[in-house]
Amino acid sequence: MARLAVAFILDVVAIARGRRDLLDALLLATIVQANLAPTARQPDVQGGYAWADSAPADAERRPVSVNALAASLRLPFETVRRRVRGLALRRLCRRVEGGVIVPTRVLLSPEYLKSSFDGYERMRAFYYDLRDLGFLPRLPPPTVELSAELAPLGAVNRLSTDYVLRVVDTIMSHLGDPLEGLILLALLHGNTEHLSSDVRGGAGTGAEDFVSDAMRRPVRVAEIARRLRLPAETVRRHAGGLLERELCARTPDGLMIPAATLARPAIIALMGENLINLQRMFASLAQLGVLRAWDDLRPTAESTLS
Numbered sequence: 001m002a003r004l005a006v007a008f009i010l011d012v013v014a015i016a017r018g019r020r021d022l023l024d025a026l027l028l029a030t031i032v033q034a035n036l037a038p039t040a041r042q043p044d045v046q047g048g049y050a051w052a053d054s055a056p057a058d059a060e061r062r063p064v065s066v067n068a069l070a071a072s073l074r075l076p077f078e079t080v081r082r083r084v085r086g087l088a089l090r091r092l093c094r095r096v097e098g099g100v101i102v103p104t105r106v107l108l109s110p111e112y113l114k115s116s117f118d119g120y121e122r123m124r125a126f127y128y129d130l131r132d133l134g135f136l137p138r139l140p141p142p143t144v145e146l147s148a149e150l151a152p153l154g155a156v157n158r159l160s161t162d163y164v165l166r167v168v169d170t171i172m173s174h175l176g177d178p179l180e181g182l183i184l185l186a187l188l189h190g191n192t193e194h195l196s197s198d199v200r201g202g203a204g205t206g207a208e209d210f211v212s213d214a215m216r217r218p219v220r221v222a223e224i225a226r227r228l229r230l231p232a233e234t235v236r237r238h239a240g241g242l243l244e245r246e247l248c249a250r251t252p253d254g255l256m257i258p259a260a261t262l263a264r265p266a267i268i269a270l271m272g273e274n275l276i277n278l279q280r281m282f283a284s285l286a287q288l289g290v291l292r293a294w295d296d297l298r299p300t301a302e303s304t305l306s
Helices: 002-017 022-035 043-048 066-073 077-089 110-132 153-175 178-192 221-228 232-244 265-287 290-297 301-305
Strands: 094-096 099-101 249-251 254-256
Touching: 002 022, 002 110, 002 153, 002 178, 002 265, 022 066, 022 077, 022 099, 022 153, 022 178, 066 077, 066 099, 066 153, 110 153, 110 265, 110 290, 153 178, 153 265, 178 221, 178 232, 178 254, 221 232, 221 254, 232 254, 265 290
Parallel strands: none
Antiparallel strands: 094 099, 249 254
């Protein structure tokens, strides 16, 4: 489940980022989520903005201050202030009384709508993977009747973004650097992406309960840099920090996160928090009727037989 979740997180980050700088994309996503926070707390209102061509007007958005953004992302205030200024100059966000907002016109732009559709489809594939493998717990019934032909891109992508930002916050609380956290996830994915879903660890939390190191494939810095579209020197510098903290190991063929590292209490705690965040996301999707609509589009083998 962790392997599938890491692959999903990396794909969502790549989709949301588009051609932008990684930290700029992270800032934009955080601004959008903060702007829409009042809407997200009101399911009846959120439902009205569930579709791709609908979004709250600029006046309905709650501005977020640069100070709040810096605190949320655990980044230096000056770094956030400078980047927000750059985003404003490119008209991707706008300063208003009380802080900054991402205008509705940006959220309804062709580029943003394409990323919303791609993110929606990635979420749907992720759900089918977890459902078909029996990884999802019992979820609440829907409170909204949704047709299988309708695609609530806005609602799904808000929940997806909220989940990824929670993961980023969890990683930041342990590592203190978003790039280092992303490199760690890319390394974990690269070590295990070749494994089929039949290859699973045990039920415990010891090193012996994880996929053995012999089955993991080391990944070179250049490959991580290519996948994340980051300068190789940047990845090499951050990988050095991971090596110093013994969060990964160097092998003749590249970098690897050993099973013993994954079994550390701090990493196990991260996995536990991730499971809670996943449960929260899928519970919200279930209540919005999204999962039932997706089940109608592609029923499980059991429901087809019955």
